[in-house]
Amino acid sequence: MISIDNLSKQYGATTVVDRVSMDIERNSITVIVGTSGSGKSTLLRMINRLVEPTAGRVLIDGNDTTREPAHLLRRRIGYAIQGNGLFPHRTIAENIATVPRLLGWDQARLQARVDELLTVFQLDPAEFAGKFPHQLSGGQQQRVGVARALAAEPALLLMDEPFGALDPIIRAKAQDDLLDIQRRFGTTIVLVTHDMDEAFRLGNRVAVMSHGRLLQYDRPAVLLTHPADPFVSQLTGLADRAMRLLSLTTAGEAAVPGSSAVPGSSSVPGSATGLSIAASVSLRDALSELVWRGADSAAVIDANGAPCGQLTVAAILALGRPR
Amino acid sequence: MIAQHPRLPRIDPLGALVSAVGAAAVLWLPFVVFKPNRVLPGVPHALAQVLPSTAALGCLLALALVALAALGVANAWLRLGAALLGLIVVAAAVASAGNLLTPVGNKVVRVAPGSGFWVLLVAIGLMATDAITRLQPRPIVRVLMLALFGAITGLALAHGVFDHLSVMREYAVNAGRFAHEARQHVWLALGSLGAAVIVALPLGILCHRVPRLRGGILGALNVVQTIPAIALYGILMAPLGALAAAVPLAARLGIRGIGAAPALLALFLYSLLPVVANTVAGLARVSPAAVEAARGMGMTRRQILTGVELVLALPTILTGIRIVLVQNIGLVTVAALIGGGGLGVFVFQGIGQTAIDLVLLGAIPTVALAFSAAVLLDALVETMNRSRQ
Numbered sequence: 001m002i003s004i005d006n007l008s009k010q011y012g013a014t015t016v017v018d019r020v021s022m023d024i025e026r027n028s029i030t031v032i033v034g035t036s037g038s039g040k041s042t043l044l045r046m047i048n049r050l051v052e053p054t055a056g057r058v059l060i061d062g063n064d065t066t067r068e069p070a071h072l073l074r075r076r077i078g079y080a081i082q083g084n085g086l087f088p089h090r091t092i093a094e095n096i097a098t099v100p101r102l103l104g105w106d107q108a109r110l111q112a113r114v115d116e117l118l119t120v121f122q123l124d125p126a127e128f129a130g131k132f133p134h135q136l137s138g139g140q141q142q143r144v145g146v147a148r149a150l151a152a153e154p155a156l157l158l159m160d161e162p163f164g165a166l167d168p169i170i171r172a173k174a175q176d177d178l179l180d181i182q183r184r185f186g187t188t189i190v191l192v193t194h195d196m197d198e199a200f201r202l203g204n205r206v207a208v209m210s211h212g213r214l215l216q217y218d219r220p221a222v223l224l225t226h227p228a229d230p231f232v233s234q235l236t237g238l239a240d241r242a243m244r245l246l247s248l249t250t251a252g253e254a255a256v257p258g259s260s261a262v263p264g265s266s267s268v269p270g271s272a273t274g275l276s277i278a279a280s281v282s283l284r285d286a287l288s289e290l291v292w293r294g295a296d297s298a299a300v301i302d303a304n305g306a307p308c309g310q311l312t313v314a315a316i317l318a319l320g321r322p323r
Numbered sequence: 324m325i326a327q328h329p330r331l332p333r334i335d336p337l338g339a340l341v342s343a344v345g346a347a348a349v350l351w352l353p354f355v356v357f358k359p360n361r362v363l364p365g366v367p368h369a370l371a372q373v374l375p376s377t378a379a380l381g382c383l384l385a386l387a388l389v390a391l392a393a394l395g396v397a398n399a400w401l402r403l404g405a406a407l408l409g410l411i412v413v414a415a416a417v418a419s420a421g422n423l424l425t426p427v428g429n430k431v432v433r434v435a436p437g438s439g440f441w442v443l444l445v446a447i448g449l450m451a452t453d454a455i456t457r458l459q460p461r462p463i464v465r466v467l468m469l470a471l472f473g474a475i476t477g478l479a480l481a482h483g484v485f486d487h488l489s490v491m492r493e494y495a496v497n498a499g500r501f502a503h504e505a506r507q508h509v510w511l512a513l514g515s516l517g518a519a520v521i522v523a524l525p526l527g528i529l530c531h532r533v534p535r536l537r538g539g540i541l542g543a544l545n546v547v548q549t550i551p552a553i554a555l556y557g558i559l560m561a562p563l564g565a566l567a568a569a570v571p572l573a574a575r576l577g578i579r580g581i582g583a584a585p586a587l588l589a590l591f592l593y594s595l596l597p598v599v600a601n602t603v604a605g606l607a608r609v610s611p612a613a614v615e616a617a618r619g620m621g622m623t624r625r626q627i628l629t630g631v632e633l634v635l636a637l638p639t640i641l642t643g644i645r646i647v648l649v650q651n652i653g654l655v656t657v658a659a660l661i662g663g664g665g666l667g668v669f670v671f672q673g674i675g676q677t678a679i680d681l682v683l684l685g686a687i688p689t690v691a692l693a694f695s696a697a698v699l700l701d702a703l704v705e706t707m708n709r710s711r712q
Contacts, residue, residue, distance in 0.1 A: 071623050073621070074621035075621035079619030079620055081615060085612035085613050085614075085617075086613065087613055088613065088635065089631075089634050099620050102622065145616075148620075
């Protein structure tokens with residue numbers, strides 16, 4: 001767990017980060033969101049001491065980060081940035097091996113890790129290991145950037161607008177990949193973005209910053225239903241907040257079990273249409289599908305196609321209201 | 324029936340220029356100049372006058388062929404081949420002109436290549452360079468081409484092909500000194516460059532790290548660069564002379580007001596600006612994201628400097644070194660004025676004796692050296708740029 005304790009950064013008379021305190025849970029994704037100049041990047045960079053705080057401290061698993069030299073601290077913390085920062089003169093494999101090499105891993109372990117990461121990020125080691133960054137597409141480079149940050153198996157990964165330079169389709173894929181990676185390695189991720197959609201999509205918890213202050217730090221749904229500050233509701237958006245709220249819950253989570261319908265049987269309303277929705281789909285998309293098909297309800301099926309419950313338009317609408 | 328009219332080949336603009344200039348040189352300029360001795364004014368001879376009629380006809384036909392290739396052939400390899408043929412023909416013609424015009428056993432008369440020869444050489448050389456540019460050969464191929472050209476020229480010289488030409492006459496007289504001065508020339512150029520790199524590299528890194536110093540350092544070096552070479556040699560004479568007089572050790576080390584010491588020092592000072600400026604530019608060109616990522620991953624400042632920044636800046640730094648080397652090879656010539664030695668010795672002696680052949684003995688190898696250095700370092704820079712974009 002990371003404890004950020006009363007952390008401040010001043011440049012001359014300007015206060016960039018103002019007495020921020022927050023606890024970051026292990027094995028979670030925490031997103032720091034804010035407009036440019038809100039101090040979100042500076043806050044992130046104080047965790048691995050790329051920026052030294054003016055006041056306050058950062059504890060990782062109870063240890064003050066200033067206890068060891070900054071470069072040794074950074075080798076234990078993954079770091080990925082916008083525009084990926086790959087070394088243009090080194091191959092993909094050499095790029096990924098950067099931190100393990102600094103840590104003195106032996107060749108066999110290093111090689112195995114590089115191959116594993118390339119495979120995880122859907123880059124065939126035989127094809128990509130020897131290539132140079134400029135030979136890869138933007139999306140591939142970005143994946144290598146994240147793979148490099150994860151190379152030394154860090155428990156903590158810091159990401160500074162990692163998907164900022166990607167086009168929307170590739171960005172959505174990169175976000176899905178990141179969720180997979182987080183589940184697979186159990187890494188604690190702290191990610192900075194100015195994109196509210198990205199924050200809602202990725203964050204278990206979202207921290208909203210403005211003018212160096214931490215305005216609110218909570219689960220995404222709470223940010224929508226109980227904004228602590230007018231700026232928070234302005235940032236999350238008033239016009240589509242119901243839809244945003246729906247997008248945070250999946251059909252599987254909202255399905256009412258027991259009344260599972262066998263497609264074709266007529267006793268349940270809506271099942272006559274034979275409409276079924278995957279459990280992993282968000283309520284926002286489920287509602288859209290129901291409206292499109294003109295149905296009142298649908299059967300929810302899990303990844304194996306087995307029915308796991310029933311979902312009605314009325315139930316979805318009820319979940320889109322603040323409770 | 325002919326299905327297609329053969330299209331007229333498009334006339335190559337550069338080829339037109341080269342052919343026109345070459346033709347004018349053959350028709351109106353003297354190919355060789357015959358002089359009764361090394362200082363008397365000479366009698367000009369056209370190409371057709373000096374060679375026996377069949378040889379002259381062959382020569383002119385070959386040159387016409389080269390001109391045709393320059394005008395109408397698009398294939399760069401053929402153009403290069405034609406240019407090489409032209410060079411060989413011209414070289415062979417001037418060599419046999421020397422042999423034919425020199426009475427057997429006579430060591431007083433001089434047969435000097437005339438303006439027609441030089442213009443032809445430049446025109447055909449331009450055509451060859453253009454063909455090589457069009458071929459876009461890989462750096463290693465360019466170096467091999469240079470080596471091949473050097474080997475052929477060296478072989479011809481060693482076999483005495485040009486021995487009856489005036490420049491080679493001067494060489495025969497000065498052979499011992501020539502080797503010594505050529506070595507001195509190379510050592511002055513490389514030594515000053517080496518010393519400059521040792522000083523300029525840290526200076527450039529300092530300028531990059533501390534932007535406040537950049538203006539001052541680059542400004543001061545810029546002022547040095549504006550001082551004419553002869554003036555700088557003169558300026559350095561007094562303090563170095565005083566140093567030698569005051570400190571006997573300095574004098575014993577060879578530091579004197581005249582000679583190699585002020586020459587080396589002046590060349591060293593001239594070398595600083597290009598290397599410092601290119602080091603600063605090269606480091607500034609390094610992607611900030613790469614440096615940021617390197618820092619974020621826990622590389623130390625030294626690891627970032629040697630493993631990322633300098634490696635990425637190297638092609639730009641080498642470009643600076645190339646500028647300095649070519650510039651120094653030229654500037655060393657002037658060092659002869661203050662007793663620094665080098666091939667400039669022949670140039671200034673030749674000027675003093677109005678013996679243009681002696682001037683050429685110093686000038687031609689200097690140009691060849693500078694050209695070779697440029698080709699070699701260009702190839703090196705390009706190889707690096709290719710491998711690391």
